[in-house]
Amino acid sequence: MPQEAFFRKSIKYIKGVGEARAKLLTKLGIVTVDDAINYFPRDYEDRTVLKRISEIVDGEECGVAASIISDIAESRPRRNLSLIKALATDGTSFLSITWFNQSYLKKSLEKNVEYIFFGKVKRSGMRFEMVNPVIEKLEDQGKITGRILPVYRLTKGLTHNNLRRIIENCLKLTSNRYVETLPNSIREEHKLCEISFSYEEIHFPQSFQHAEEARKRLVFEELLLLQLGLLKSKGSNTDQRGIKFETVDIKPLLSMLPFTPTSAQQRVFEEIRTDMESNRRMNRLVQGDVGSGKTIVAVTAIYFAAKNRYQSAFMVPTEILAEQHFNSVSPLLSELGISVRLLTGSTKKKEKDEIKELSQKGKLDVLIGTHAILEDDTNFSRLGLVVTDEQHRFGVRQRAKLSAKGENPDLLVMTATPIPRTLSLVLYGDLDVSVIDELPPNRKPIDTYAVHEGYRARVYNFIRKIVAEGRQAYIVCPLVEDSEEIEAESAEGLAERIRDNELAGLRVGLIHGKMKAAEKEKIMRSYVKGELNVLVSTTVIEVGVNVPNATLMVIENAERFGLSQLHQLRGRVGRGKHKSYCILINQSKSEISKQRMDIMTSTNDGFVISEKDLELRGPGDVFGVRQHGIPEMKIANLYMDLDILTDVQKTVKQIMDRDLLETDEYKPLKEKVEQLMAERFKEVSLN
Ligand code: ADP
């Protein structure tokens, strides 16, 4: 059997698995042996700590080496409940031990034999007690006590004992069969341990230091593969030369605006101007909170390009958003002699053909649209600027595909979701970042309230009240991780219930991710027109839809959302002249949920919120990664592993500059990148 076949072997043939467990493992994403060894611990349990009984501190978890000195007593206080009790000593003091429902121990436990007992100790009367400790004979020590054991994310029906044994068996099978993916030169330079050591020690480390070394290597490797994969998928177009635009006076444009740009908008525009006037290609990300006025910044760049007789493409994720941008931007630009057209999935064939012809012939300055812009037969004669809005909805390849319609056009990416630096490095590499950190004056903050289930009746009354005043409301349904199906059902259920009961008489619409795009657009449109009073929705409305008349946002199960996401949702209201509100229904009583709700009710600043979000979520959570269109990380933490990422980026640069992937030394790495691209970048691909 070729070496790699061992890795692709189905998990069900591994000792300790079988059909039933294989099904459970699938839920954890473990289908093959390779999946199993790449299923990394989320934590460790340190069973190496041994204590004398006399030194035990109440409440700690530790091991004790002691002999049983009492008889082993079993009692059955109730049906289905058996208790085994014993008293042990290590010469310094005594320890009571109780096992629940483990009758089988009665036969195997021996008096006057030394055991290791590992568990949590609690004071009980005069003595310390351990309940259900892990137990192992002192002479056999090292299998389940006296070592560091991995803690995994489990699924119902699968215990830690099961999973540890399965992974241990997989490791036995793969040991000595690893192909080292990292060339020696890289490992030496960055002090990375070798692959077999890494897999052994990440699961069953001899010491925490070993675990750390193993983790470092695996993180490095994962990030390296990701970076190389992303580069490849962007096309190896590393040519950074760009168009050198002539300077343009933007006063004519500014004088037409009904407002003066904020100083943040002006600063960001000056950064863009510098990029556009240089002969380097602009690669700029503009971050700005909801409502900070990103659109006009983009329009200024478009104006700049148009005055240089270059075309611009402005791509947004939904039809409604495209229409809204078109409606607000086109009157302004037309008056300045710049032609703008709208191209979406529902543009009629005849008009589509006309637009495409104009664009190809260069008789059109600006094309605003959805993915339709990406179609193969949409061409430009002089594409100079590509703008994408709400970037995280687009995959890396889509951006690349649009750029490819011109010759190194400048690139402007706009997002309302502040992303941590690590993530932007992974996503955009050398992308420059501008921040609009100021809201236009006179913005009224949105009053936010966090309430418990008990307030529901009052929430519905409040909805009736604002509807009676002519306003509209959103109700966002619980987020159901990984199941659009269930999410849609729960939204349907809620809409039906309130239509018939609490909000009977109001016009309640429903929109969810399982609907066809056309249907979603239709419902959204009637909400925009004010034909619906209330819109029940899953998170599909998150993207920048503008309904100025909507003044109330109600979010169900707010505790399930990330703070940044809550902030995005809240940003759907407060867009008109009316006072707006956000009500978070929090079903959780946990302290952390309370803290999170407190943040939401105390600030309207998206950057503060995203920082707090990060802090409270802690490591291990990779919010937004999927959203940003990159595969989920198995071990790297895009928030915490900035140092390793910086090393990885240096390495990537060396590899690309010197074309190292084509050398023999790098062959295993290259193959791994290709394999990964085929498997894990599926979701990045164009649909
Ligand atoms: P976002 O950053 O969320 O995309 P928009 O560009 O949609 O924000 O701007 C939100 C609203 O604020 C729009 O109605 C826009 O005309 C208005 N706006 C933008 N800049 C300013 C400003 N400097 N002063 C006042 N209003 C502004």
Ligand code: MG
């Ligand atoms: Mg916007």
